[in-house]
Amino acid sequence: MKNRQWKRVVLKVGSSLIAPDRKGCSSRYLLHIAKFILQCRDLEIQVILVSSGSVAAGAHFFGNIEKPTVAIKKAMAAAGQNEMMASWNRFFDFPSAQILLTHGDLQDKERYDSIRETIFALLEHGILPVINENDTVTTDALKVGDNDNLSAMVAAAADADALIICSDVDGLYDKNPHTCKDATMIKEVCNIDEAIYAMAGGAMEDGVGTGGMQTKIEAAEKATSHGIRTYIVNGFKESSFELLMNGTNPGTVFTAYDLPMQENLHWMTHTSKAQGELVIESNFDHPIDEHSEQFTSDEIVEVRGNFSEGDIILVSTEDGKHFAKAKANYSSSLLNFITTQEGDEDSNEFRHQTGPIISDENIAVLEQEEQWETDT
Template identity: 65%
Template sequence: MDLSQWKRVVIKVGSALIAPNRKGCSSHYLLSIAQFIVRLRANGVQVVLVSSGSVAAGSHLFPETDKVDIALKKAMAAAGQTEMMATWDRLFDFPTAQILLTHGDLRDRERYVSIRETTFSLLNNGVLPIINENDTVTTDDLKVGDNDNLSAMVAASADADALIICSDVDGLYDKNPNTHDDAVLLPEVTTIDSRIFAMGGGATSAVGTGGMKTKIEAAEKATSHGIDTFIVNGFKATTFNTLLEGENPGTHFRPYAKPMQEDVHWMTHTASEQGEVVVDNDFDTTFAVEGEQLTSDEIVEVNGNFSVGDTILLRKDDGTRIAKARSNYSSCLLSFIADQDDREFADEFQNRTGPIISKKNIAVLEKQ
């Protein structure tokens, strides 16, 4: 590890570190993380902090109940967010800024670009961005669901060099260390495959929403963008001293040798498909690479309701996922031309209105 090569780092801190007893925020574990951030900044490294904890921080302000419905959870998040921000603010002698996001913000290209610009502007003016999912307003359709994956999306949007995910264990083990005494820590992962995912179990904390599986998902998103990713134990102060010394205290996920371009990465890992276009099974999957265009006579069916500019999934009739792309047609119009028996009319219509998918707006899925 060569920290001198890092220009920008994203650090993800979970609820168990923020409010370990669900009785409000505690600086017990946060102090060493804050000192780490201060020292990174002193070395010229820009830092973005992704912090969970609003629900855990606010839960003590409400009567205890066995049934926490969605409305109550949102109220806890609203109350706890201010306490969480105040706690972080007290630990720094430089300004901080709050950014609350939903997946709806990230998957909309215009808002995504706006988030990038705001983050860069804060960093360039010495302000520490503190990002969390906006639990108060998010819905099932709009939420990321866990801040591990959110941190990877943020790291990609911020063009970070490294993503550090703080966990309650030292890193990724070959089996659950809480139930197996012979579990072995993996210091390095070069390829994230089904074998690595099989090592990720459920959440080991009763406070957080993410387990090791979501951390591996986050690592896959980040490394595909060329970002060094670490899963480390955030409960140990020595973790951060080790990082500053250029050593790896946990599991280091090596980045792709050929990272995805920013717009392709966004479409693959951040944008969610609003519908799908199904093509016949003998469709040539190299169409995007070789510059061929999708035509209406190759479409078997159009599923979902989407508008011009929405991200769609292109798949074969047998279920094989081919690509994600921005559609130049609405689902209604695309269904209309695909259903035409007069192919000459359909072809002429498409020639006049332009391609169904533009070459620059296609992300071919490597794992189909």
């Protein structure tokens, strides 16, 4: 195998592969995926499985409900998760472990580090981590929403060498291959830009899963910036995994950054969710990544949202440019007091005695303008 340089791989398998007919789990497409996992382990390549499918696997327990409520979907996930784990376990003669996550777990740095430690401990003892979003308890504010992006966050947390995302098509096409006969597959992507995103569509209307090519590209962008080579392959074809084992790209490969982002900055940029926003002067011209000690309350125009000391916030200019995510050294309440008491003697003294609002080691400068979601 030419991919012996892989030491750790994250494999993402979607609902349509687990339960294609929403009538419980099926081995129809899982046999060749399980074989690939076994072959990797035989070559001492550690595998982490990110597996969707709990809702689809549990749907048949609830009859033919055309439009299930949120509560019913959560119940389907609870019932289907056991069935999904049992389905995977029957293929293997080694132990597996279930890890259910929410975005709330990943965006809290202490819990994020705890997840890393758990994954490493499982792998060290030869146990297969099987990870899924915890659909039973998650809320809109705490959910990742799709397992493509979850798999990229897991790959970053686990310091993986490769991320393999299974799709229902062979890879990324310049047009929708389901509707355009002249669609051409892109074999390699070296830079994920607007043109690449323009090729992606949403989830198929009649599909079982929640993701589409859009979320797969988002996942690839997260993973490659951490130095993780990312593949989109057709999970329905056994040949996809045979080619991977032979070191051949069966779909679309996204090349990894030559200089990956530091772990803390990657987490801040791609995993954490901004709890609020600082708006600063548009003419702020300091190189904020190198001299952020100069960034004080004097430059603040507006404080948006409610956040505490230590929360991740978005930093924007008055003209709407989003250029950084950072760890706040002060709460929104304190910053609001400082900025709204202009001219007050005590406030002015405090403004000049306090340290920086953010510190240079706790800021991630955005390479391109992003519309980061906040909880405001």
